Amino acid sequence: DAGITQSPRHKVTETGTPVTLRCHQTENHRYMYWYRQDPGHGLRLIHYSYGVKDTDKGEVSDGYSVSRSKTEDFLLTLESATSSQTSVYFCAISEAGELFFGEGSRLTVL
């Protein structure tokens, strides 16, 4: 157990509303990641962080922003949610090169 908690686990929202997903870890890992998983596309990297206030874009970063003000929390924000952002979002941490994932947050944008 890598001590990763994602919240909320399920959320339904409307197009145009802001949404923030939270990833919390308890073991002081430096690297944290946000992925989305969609049928036919697999897992794709949105953003990642390599330390407090240090973040970088992934393959599908458009429409998403992230923040990491504390080691333990990595936030993913959809400023104005769209239906194309309906997905399952996974947070992950890296420990000695091995990735460990949270249980996922299922987001539905109506």
Added chain:
Amino acid sequence: KQEVTQIPAALSVPEGENLVLNCSFTDSAIYNLQWFRQDPGKGLTSLLLIQSSQREQTSGRLNASLDKSSGRSTLYIAASQPGDSATYLCAVEEAGTALIFGKGTTLSVSS
């Protein structure tokens, strides 16, 4: 651009059979390769991590091999059980990037 392919997309076998899942990648300059298992509606569970300098890793009934020069990895599952039914994903790590995933092989083991 690195691409990771897993074939077949789905596989059905009877209980007790030994099986091999395949993963191929287009750029051999990788740091490591990782195999995951995902149960429906759940997150990913790490199964095996193979560093670029290694040829294989074993955990219980699972054995993963890596051939960087040919851009291939295999996950061997011995004496399959119904509890092995899940989607298996492989992912590679390159310099300066996070993991790049294949789309997975969905395994069904019937009793």
